[in-house]
Amino acid sequence: MYNPTVARLTYRALLGRRRALILFALPALLVLIAVAVRALTGVDDKVAADLLGGFALATMVPLIGVIAGTGAIGPEIDDGSIVYLLSKPVKRPTIIMTKLIVAIAVTMVFSAVPTLIAGFILNGNGQQIAIAYTVAALVASIAYSALFLLLGTVSRHAVVFGLVYALVWESLFGSLVEGAKTLSVQQWALALAEKISGEDTVSSAVSLPTAGILLAVVTVAATAYAGQKLRRLTLAGEE
Amino acid sequence: MSIIDIDHTSRWFGNVVAVNDVTMRIGPGVTGLLGPNGAGKSTLINMMGGFLAPSTGSVTLDGAPIWRNEQVYTKIGVVPERESMYDFLTGREFVVANAELHGLDERAAQRALATVEMEYAQDRKIATYSKGMRQRVKMASALVHDPSVLLLDEPFNGMDPRQRMQLMDLLRRMGDEGRTVLFSSHILEEVEQLASHIEVIVAGRHAASGDYRKIRRLMTDRPHRYLVRSSDDRALAAALIADPSTAGIEVDRAEGALRIQAVDFGRFTELLPQVARSHGIRLLTVSPSDESLESVFSYLVAA
Numbered sequence: 001m002y003n004p005t006v007a008r009l010t011y012r013a014l015l016g017r018r019r020a021l022i023l024f025a026l027p028a029l030l031v032l033i034a035v036a037v038r039a040l041t042g043v044d045d046k047v048a049a050d051l052l053g054g055f056a057l058a059t060m061v062p063l064i065g066v067i068a069g070t071g072a073i074g075p076e077i078d079d080g081s082i083v084y085l086l087s088k089p090v091k092r093p094t095i096i097m098t099k100l101i102v103a104i105a106v107t108m109v110f111s112a113v114p115t116l117i118a119g120f121i122l123n124g125n126g127q128q129i130a131i132a133y134t135v136a137a138l139v140a141s142i143a144y145s146a147l148f149l150l151l152g153t154v155s156r157h158a159v160v161f162g163l164v165y166a167l168v169w170e171s172l173f174g175s176l177v178e179g180a181k182t183l184s185v186q187q188w189a190l191a192l193a194e195k196i197s198g199e200d201t202v203s204s205a206v207s208l209p210t211a212g213i214l215l216a217v218v219t220v221a222a223t224a225y226a227g228q229k230l231r232r233l234t235l236a237g238e239e
Numbered sequence: 240m241s242i243i244d245i246d247h248t249s250r251w252f253g254n255v256v257a258v259n260d261v262t263m264r265i266g267p268g269v270t271g272l273l274g275p276n277g278a279g280k281s282t283l284i285n286m287m288g289g290f291l292a293p294s295t296g297s298v299t300l301d302g303a304p305i306w307r308n309e310q311v312y313t314k315i316g317v318v319p320e321r322e323s324m325y326d327f328l329t330g331r332e333f334v335v336a337n338a339e340l341h342g343l344d345e346r347a348a349q350r351a352l353a354t355v356e357m358e359y360a361q362d363r364k365i366a367t368y369s370k371g372m373r374q375r376v377k378m379a380s381a382l383v384h385d386p387s388v389l390l391l392d393e394p395f396n397g398m399d400p401r402q403r404m405q406l407m408d409l410l411r412r413m414g415d416e417g418r419t420v421l422f423s424s425h426i427l428e429e430v431e432q433l434a435s436h437i438e439v440i441v442a443g444r445h446a447a448s449g450d451y452r453k454i455r456r457l458m459t460d461r462p463h464r465y466l467v468r469s470s471d472d473r474a475l476a477a478a479l480i481a482d483p484s485t486a487g488i489e490v491d492r493a494e495g496a497l498r499i500q501a502v503d504f505g506r507f508t509e510l511l512p513q514v515a516r517s518h519g520i521r522l523l524t525v526s527p528s529d530e531s532l533e534s535v536f537s538y539l540v541a542a
Contacts, residue, residue, distance in 0.1 A: 005339040009325060016327040079323035084380060087288065087317040088340035089309050231307060234291045 003090055006098040014071050014106055022067055023106070026060045027114030034118035045129060048122035049201045052115060052133040057193075058186055061111040061140045062166030068106040069148025070158035072099040073226075077233070078156055086233070093227035100149050100223055107141035132197035136189035143185045143215050146222040153229040181205035188215045241301055241314055241387040241419045242266050243287055248296030250282050257282040259443040260296070265421050269414035271434030272423040273454075279443040280423040281320065284392045287421065288317045300388065313341070316381030320392035322373060324365055330376045331361035337380040351379040355409065371402035378409065389413055391422040395429055407433050427454075462486060463504050467497045468524035469515065478514045482506075496524065 014020060033051065041047055073096075076082040085095055115137045119130020147165075151158040173180040181187045182205065190204035191211035204211065243265040250258040258279045265287075274280050285291040286298045289305040289312070297304060300311050325333055331352065338348040352358050355375040360368070365376065374394060381389060391410075395403050410433060414420045424430050430437055431451045439447040439454060447454055469475045476488045476497055484503040491498050501507035515522050 003340070005336050009328075009336055012327060013325070080319065080321040081323045081325060083290065083317065083319045083321070084324065084337060085340065086290065087312050087315070088337070089312045089342075090340055091309055232292075234285070 001094055001097040002101060003094055003098045006085060006090070006095055007102050009085075010072050010099050010102040011106075013075065014068060014102070017071065017075070019067055019071060023064060023110045026063060027110055030056055030060055030114050030118050031121065034121040038121050043123045043126065045123055045127050045201055048119065048126070048129050049133075049197075051122060052119055052129065053190070053193075053202065056111070056115045056118060057133055057136055057140065057189060058171055059167075060114075061107070061137050061189075062144055062170055062186070063163075064111045065103075065107050065141060065144025066148050066159060066162035066166055068103045068110070069145045070152040070162050072103040072106075072145075072149055072152065074152035074156075074158045077153065082233075086230075092230040092233075096149070096153075096223060096227040096230055100145060100226075103145035103149050104142050107145050108138055111141055112137040127201050128197045129201055132193035132202055135196060136193035139192055139215060140185050140189035143188065143219050146219040146226075147185070150222040150226040150229070153226045153233070178205070182210075183214075185215070185218070187211070240267050240417060243305075243388065243419065243421070244297075244299045244302075245283070245287070246297045246299070248286065248293045248298055250279075250286060250291065250294045256443050258286070258293075258440075261440070261443075261445045262296075263438055263445060263448060265419055265438075267414070267417050267419050268436060269410055269420045269422070269434045270436045270438060271430030271451075272421060272438050272440060273427060273430045274423075274425060274440035274446075276425050278425075278440045280425075280440055281392055282443075283440065284390055284421070284423055288315065288390050313384065314386055315388045315390065316384070316386035318374075318377045318381045318389070318391040318394055320396065322370075324373065324377065324380075326366040327364065329362050329364055330357055330368070330372075330379075333365055333376060334361075334379045334383060338383040341384040343383060347383045347385075348379075351382045352376075354382055355379045356405070370397045371399065374398060374402070374406065378406070386418070388419045389421070391420070393424060394422050395424060395426075403429075463501045463507070464528045465497075465499045465501065465507075466491075466494070466524065466526050466528045467499055467511070467522065468495065469497070470521040470523065471518075472497050474518055475515060475520050478518050478520075479511070482510055482514075484510055498528070 033055065037047060037051060112134050116130055116134040119125060119133055123129060125131060148158065148162045151162055155161055169180065170184050170186050187204050187206045188211035190202060191206050191208045194202045194204045195208055245261055245263045248258060248261050249256065261283065272280050272283065282291065286293055287305065289308065292306045299305060300314060303311060305311050331348065334348040334352055335345050338344065352361050355378045357372065357375050357379060360372060365373065368376065394406060398406065410420055410422065435450060437449065437451050437454045438445065472490060476490060479485045479499065480488055484501055484506040485499060486502045487500040489498040511525065
């Protein structure tokens with residue numbers, strides 16, 4: 001279910017495009033803010049949790065997920081170069097699984113690692129806050145990658161839809177409409193962070209078992225559907 | 240030796256029928272798929288390449304269905320029309336990746352690059368390649384696994400004459416080696432120079448099939464229309480109509496010209512200047528009025 005050549009091409013496509021700059025810029029910004037906050041306010045668990053929850057998990061992880069998830073396949077389908085992968089004796093679900101693994105790895109590296117660094121800078125992992133949000137970022141990376149990879153196979157405007165989901169649904173609706181929180185990757189990941197750090201610092205709208213089930217279902221379903229979508233992908237001529 | 244069978248195949252997109260009940264068999268040697276733009280050539284090639292499902296009918300390679308069958312790609316090499324490839328790779332990296340996807344190593348890639356004579360530029364980024372170089376690297380990527388079938392969609396588009404000749408030589412060689420080579424084109428001369436066998440597609444329908452001489456005859460034997468202006472239109476008309484190569488002449492007074500319908504193209508083109516000279520008539524304009532490819536093809540459909 002993993003093809004190293006497909007993986008190599010995907011990595012290079014992801015990290016070689018101009019979009020990849022955001023992959024580096026967002027984590028750098030997070031670490032920069034963490035340094036500034038630490039310098040201005042000193043060690044404060046509440047501030048640390050707010051920054052990691054409000055910026056890292058709510059904004060940075062989904063944005064990086066959008067770039068890595070849609071970027072792992074969308075541009076290739078758009079410009080037709082995916083034909084070089086499809087015209088090979090490689091199973092299409094293998095292509096999707098490989099691209100998912102790459103998207104997850106990239107999202108994890110560019111979101112969870114800086115979250116951990118920022119957490120340690122902010123309060124030295126007091127109350128396990130850094131670890132809690134890092135684990136949340138890792139888990140969210142998996143679900144976001146699967147969701148946005150699927151989006152990349154179904155729509156030419158995957159990035160736009162991905163951004164709308166990440167920013168409007170997760171951030172805006174999630175904070176305004178109570179029900180929307182249940183259907184939010186961020187809240188599922190927070191359920192895990194809450195378990196690690198304790199309810200005082202992190203709170204999730206979803207219980208851990210529910211979150212676990214929803215995460216697994218969404219990830220598996222999105223990947224399976226993306227695999228099917230690629231099997232049925234037709235490359236119509238330009239006529 | 241591989242054979243592609245297209246059996247009563249149609250493909251439509253919504254209400255638009257792109258390929259309409261086509262049956263053809265493509266065997267070893269070079270076959271040209273000829274038709275005007277928008278005739279359904281790409282749709283047909285996409286079905287033969289397994290990138291498009293037939294709406295009805297079947298497309299098979301040596302008896303095995305092509306659609307949703309990854310294993311056919313051990314036998315098929317595809318050269319797509321679209322330009323985009325992994326531009327951030329070098330030519331060599333790209334061909335090596337294609338070889339690896341077939342379970343082969345760098346040696347296969349090097350062999351393919353040598354076949355298309357692209358070794359000299361293999362370490363440059365594809366983004367810096369000219370159109371002809373891209374086409375050759377695309378060819379190399381399709382040849383890495385030594386396929387018995389090669390499908391090329393409009394391979395000569397945008398190539399200069401020298402590149403065109405090189406690619407023709409290469410394809411001819413592939414055909415002589417017993418491979419089944421199919422390429423599409425909307426230019427008769429191109430197809431005629433290369434393909435021993437021609438399939439003509441017009442408006443989604445299979446219009447003609449056979450060797451190029453037969454197709455050529457079909458195309459040249461059709462009535463040709465000319466618009467002729469001369470110093471004495473009526474005298475010229477009278478002299479021309481006496482010859483069997485001319486089927487009809489109309490004096491177009493509004494245009495101040497003759498509209499001539501010739502049946503024997505070769506004979507008429509020799510006759511016209513001779514008749515004019517022997518009658519002391521000066522020819523001012525001689526222009527074919529329906530030489531567009533569309534009219535040639537639509538005549539074929541009717542034939």
